Amino acid sequence: MEEIRTDVLVIGAGSGGLSVAAGAVQMGADVTLLEGHKMGGDCLNFGCVPSKALIAAARQAQAMRTGAMYGVTPVMPEVSYAEAKRHVHRVIETIAPVDSQERFEGLGVRVIREFGRFVDRDTVEAGRWRIRARRIVIATGSSPLVPPIPGLDGVPYQTNETIFDLMEKPEHLLVIGGGPIGMEMAQAHVRLGCRVTVIEDGRALGKDDPEMAEVVLKTLRKEGVEIVEGAKAERIEGKAGRITVHTSEGAHTGDTLLLAVGRKANVDRLNLEAAGIAYDRAVEVDDRLRTTNRKVYAVGDVAGRLQFTHVAGYHGATVIRPILFGLPARARTDHIPWATYTDPELAQVGLTEEQAVKKHGRHRVEVLRFPYHENDRAIAEGKTDGLIKVMVVRGRPVGASIAGEKAGELIGLWALVLANRLKIGAVAAMVAPYPTLGEISKRAAGQYYVPRLFESDRVKKVVRFVQKYLP
Incomplete structure (x- = not known):
């Protein structure tokens, strides 16, 4: 096994990890970056970037339907769902070089395309490498949460990690989850010509001010999105092309199912126990984003705080100060x-x-x-x-x-x-x-x-x- 000694080891090449790696190497540190999946992480490949690209395509379609008040004759758009998805992938490809392995190696970062696993408090194994670091930053992000709904394992379903590769337009999209991801995808799909039903256990957009959320929900309902609130998904049955979600408020049948019920921190591969790092649903950190192992920090979604790309970037900038200069820095949330x-x-x-x-x-x-x-x-x-x-x-x-x-x-x-x-x-x-x-x-x-x-x-x-x- 090849041994590497480095100043800073970053595990995960999403927004937070890339921020740490780029900042640290340009300030003179020896930096090693591990990524076992895609450079750019969830935001570039499965989240912010593709969702906004699909939303942009859907907005163009909606503009063609709503021109009457401006003196423009409304027309029913001919939507190519597959071409809208190709637009999504072109956007990803355009942005990808900024997050690429080649760019970061050009900055001087040692990039290893393997998943990392702790073997002791300051050592991580990744493929054929054994890496010992003065400071380690966990930036492994999060993944879609798949809820334990009876019958779900017997039907095909989409998450944000797969929906952007779906090239055939759903006739009737069922969305379980009325949070931001669920509502964004619901509106985008109804504008692209799909029938959409959102099934939400509580209140749609429930983490936002109810008065403000209602401004959005009123428009979505007007555009044709069926929003079923207070309906817990209790059982799912069916097969590809015909899936039924049984809820406490009745049953809903569609041909495509999208799960949008939240995120879970990516900690399973890390073997955190070997490093003395406490975790539950996410890695336990203090206000400095330091774990129970003083040599190890965690940033972004895996730290279990606000799960947004810009927060991961902010976390990355925050930990640079103590890691490189030994100076105190605390992460706030009141201004996010x-x-x-x-x-x-x-x-x-x-x-x-x-x-x-x-x-x-x-x-x-x-x-x-x-x-x-x-x-x-x-x-x-x-x-x-x-x-x-x-x-x-x-x-x-x-x-x-x-x-x-x-x-x-x-x-x-x-x-x-x-x-x-x-x-x-x-x-x-x-x-x-x-x-x-x-x-x-x-x-x-x-x-x-x-x-x-x-x-x-x-x-x-x-x-x-x-x-x-x-x-």
């Missing part, structure tokens, strides 16, 4: 934004209204609101379904929720505000170009001053006094 890329989009950063009230008390929380239908750009583009809510405590935003056109872009401003703990006045003082959707954030911030300036008898008295005696 996320978005669901339905149409309209749904985005959140910090606390929702319910969470803010629970943490700070109703009397201390001010909720600033502004609707899309009062924004001139939204009116011009016919995108008036939407709302922003900003939760403020003593003049400082603690959360923002947006449902509407480009919500995923608009939330970035509020992520900046929370990351730097700015006051609401920073946004109110901002000058946004007219007409843009960005004015929605400024107008929401301005609501903070309405009762303090325009509805204040004291302010009016001061103004009258100054006007009376001002030379």
Whole structure:
């Protein structure tokens, strides 16, 4: 077995692992990177990139159906599902070189295309290599969770790891799971000409503010997505082309089944016990993202926190500081934004209204609101379904929720505000170009001053006094 000694060993070449590897090697460390599957990880190959490419194809199809209000005669699009999937794969191929083995070897990273397995506290075996490292970063990500539903093992099903290779259009897609992945794929498929039923045990988009989620769900239902809430999948039967999901609220039959019920951390291959690393559903880490083995860190989905690509990248940047320089660095979550890329989009950063009230008390929380239908750009583009809510405590935003056109872009401003703990006045003082959707954030911030300036008898008295005696 060939032995390697390295400063930093990274296990997993997804967003988090690649961030660590690229940063560490360019700062002078000897870096070894293990990847037993695909470079780029889940996001590039099975998640963010392919899903957004399919959503883009579906949006083009929907635009052809909805042109009447703009003076464009609506037509029923002729959709090639296979060609839409080829578009997905072209997008992946275009982005792949950025995450490729060749690029990282060009940076100076030693890339080994094998899965890694701990043999002691600082040693990992991978294929014919035995690697001893000063510091190790686990960045193995997560995989689709397959729930233990009776009968599931007897029928074919799709997950986000297989749906983008499906070239034959489903006639009736059954989606188990009403979270972001399930709802994004449901809308994309109904726009591409499929019948779609979403089966959700609880409330669809249940982790988001209910008022904001309803803006999205209303549109999906209008477009034809059947959303069955409070329906637990109890049994599945059938065969390829005819699958029935029996739920607590009735049965639903379709030709294709997609599972979108969550993710599980990839820890099974790692032999974590040999390294003294505690784990349950995910690797146990502290605020520094350090495991119970002081030489080992975990980043991204496998660390069991917010499971988003941008969080994995943020984690990667965070652990560089202690690994390379021995300096303290802690990972925060209060400033992390996320978005669901339905149409309209749904985005959140910090606390929702319910969470803010629970943490700070109703009397201390001010909720600033502004609707899309009062924004001139939204009116011009016919995108008036939407709302922003900003939760403020003593003049400082603690959360923002947006449902509407480009919500995923608009939330970035509020992520900046929370990351730097700015006051609401920073946004109110901002000058946004007219007409843009960005004015929605400024107008929401301005609501903070309405009762303090325009509805204040004291302010009016001061103004009258100054006007009376001002030379």
